[in-house]
Amino acid sequence: MARQEKESRGLVPGLLSGMATTARTAFRPTHTRQYPDVAPDLPPRSRGVIALLADNCTSCMLCARECPDWCIYIDSHKETIPPASEGGRPRQQNVLDRFAIDFSLCMYCGICIEVCPFDALFWSPEFEYAETDIRDLLHEKERLGEWMATVPPPAAFEPGALEEVVVDEPATEEDATQPPEATR
Amino acid sequence: MTVTEVVLRCLIVLVGFLVLPLLIGQTEHKLMAHMQGRLGPMYAGGFHGWAQLVADGVKFVQKEDVVPSAADKPVFRFAPALALASYLMALAVVPLGPVTWGANVPGSLVWVLAVGGIGTLGTLMAGWSSGNKYSLLGGLRAAAQLISYELPLILSCASFAMAAGSLSLVAIGHAWTPWWLIWQLPGALVFLVAATAELQRPPFDMPVADSELVFGPYTEYTGLRFAFFLLAEYAGIVVMSLLLAVLWLGGWTGPFDHQIGVLWTLLKGFGIALVILWMRMSWPRLREDQLQRIAWLWLVPLALLQIAITAAGVVLMSR
């Protein structure tokens, strides 16, 4: 980098070269994106908002427990499903009453989505949900469900990627059946 | 001069005083944006944000007028008016054409330099009266700056006056010949640098220096009073640019100058204003002592040299 150590020649060449650059830039196309009028291009992995596919949720509470700042609220109750066939045993199933994420606390780390064993949570690049009241950033089950429509398909991998992608183990039965009260 | 004419001239000066600085301000917005690869204001008024400064003005009017309890209140309130008024008085005597002027006084050049200097006093008063340490430092920097640029400014103007043999701006405009472009070039450069320093424009904006002194003397100002300081800054650019256009670029002289002479003055002044704006976009800020150094080691000797050249030229040409 000899050019940086070089002493300047002439009267004020450095100042003039600065002026030349700004003048040149003035006649080039700008790089402004007129945001509210022109939507930004966001990649599929962009972490904008978390969407919930409530049908897949088993209220296992893994996401709520793994969340670093505990911004996920889950309420559920157990229902007994009558046996499907004559003589079968009635089964118990978790029913999701409430699933809420407080986006005023969320750090957008994505751990909840990563740990979800049943693919109930997804990232959506959608980001336009600013509110004037902080309490409105608490998105309940319905609002989280609405984001599902904006979830893009996952991006394909580079050729060098290994075909079998390492996935987390599914949650054990023990985790899935733990009552919600015991986790907090 | 009839009363109607006086009223008309006053009105024109006032309208010019209110419109031209906004034009410069808007130009700065857009020019700066494009030099930085941006678009700048695009919404206010519809077409490329032409009404941005009008919108700014409306915003400033709505803001609360805060006077700090530690401030020297009368001085604090009066300072913006002083800064603004000085350039209004200066603009009144700057001729746009041989007959287009607010007032034609025999010593109009001296008048412009005299009242133009008062504007800095407004900055000084603001800095002193705000009751804020940053403002105080900014005010003192403004005072230090005043000492360094006033002398070269006056010396370079003296050279133009000598060349024309008159202190009247109208007479200087009439005496101008294209030969001045080279003959008076060093003086013009000195004028440009000193005027930028007087206007506290980058690279000589040490008194306001937002990254050092927050906003210097204007830190405590809000609303309309703050807007007055901003308006004064741009009015200052208008006055100084037009002045240099008349002194060095021949003002209204140009093709068809009988019909569109005024336009020539405005165009030349606008060109000089663009250079003043351009410097802001391209350069960092100097330090106060470096300005003093430039002023005393470069500008004053250069201005004196220019006076000598002018004197020699005048003597040679009068033969």
Added chain:
Amino acid sequence: MVGVGAGGLASADMVLNIGPQHPATHGVLRLRITLDGERIRRAEPIVGYMHRGAEKLFEVRDYRQIMVLANRHDWLSAFSNEIGVALTVERMLGMDVPERATWTRTLLAELNRVLNHLMFLGSYPLELGAITPIFYSFREREELQAVMEEISGGRMHYMFSRVGGLRDDLPAGWLGRVAASIAAVRRRLPDLESLLVGNEILRARTRGVGVLSPELIEAYGVSGPIARASGVDVDLRRDRPYLAYAELFAPGGPGRVVVRSAGDCLARLEVLLEQVHVSLDLAQACLDRLAALPAGPVNVKLPKVLKVPEGWDYVATENPLGFNGYYLVSRGDKTPWRLKLRSASFNNVAVLGELLPGTLIADMVAILGSMFFVVGDIDK
């Protein structure tokens, strides 16, 4: 205000608080300076306005959750911070990281370094009064942030490292887009440089200002580009290689350590500017290498509950701003017993108390800006 010698005007010292809210302090650093006129008599950096208790929070988080917090102390070097945690844990576990992950990590770390340096190459001239460079540098930042966002989903807090590798593999076509971004940044960097390199005003403001001696650097533990600008030739990428740096900094490799000897603000700026070029070279080398690597995973399968065996370890990495070290003490739990963070900015700012006395306020801003700090990295 100005003393005019013995028997002249009496002048009283003025105490001026620069910050915690001040345009030059990048947030909430506070400097209490005692002034005689504009001349600084004493300067005392007061830190702690952004203390968030990160180290204490680490103690009640598992190692994946720690990444979330760890990438936030120096928000301009988020990826490098994550890497530090991951490397520390991996070394204590004795875990081997797939080669593909290592090269991707190195690539992202170097892109992160460019992003960080570009930030300061824009903000430093801004403090000296030049308003345009920051827009040029942010244009380049945007270029690189787009590819960072594409792979990680985040623009600042990437949260892309995991113990044992990375969260995801590379998206299809990403390597090509990174190459295009690097080329675009290289092509447009001369614009930024023309406003800085050789600018007479910038030189006047920075040359010979705030000269930091190697002795002070040693005494205060200053590191990174600031130390190298004073001729202290230390770079952990070369001296204690981690990730793929051993190969990159090997003789004949693209890696080289940028060193200046002047130790003034100008030297610090020059080091930063040249490091951008070096890091772009390194990133390009990583790209070439990644394209040639055989197919493979980017992470290892972790146990459901990751516990680090009892013991301690200290891993330091060369973050964009200097040494960033994690001292991890584990008692065999899934959370650390103690995770001490050694961040670069804390030491780099501590030296200000020695550097500022005798300078002017305008120089203070020039020096402060050239110490390249992030307030979150000071207070943690």
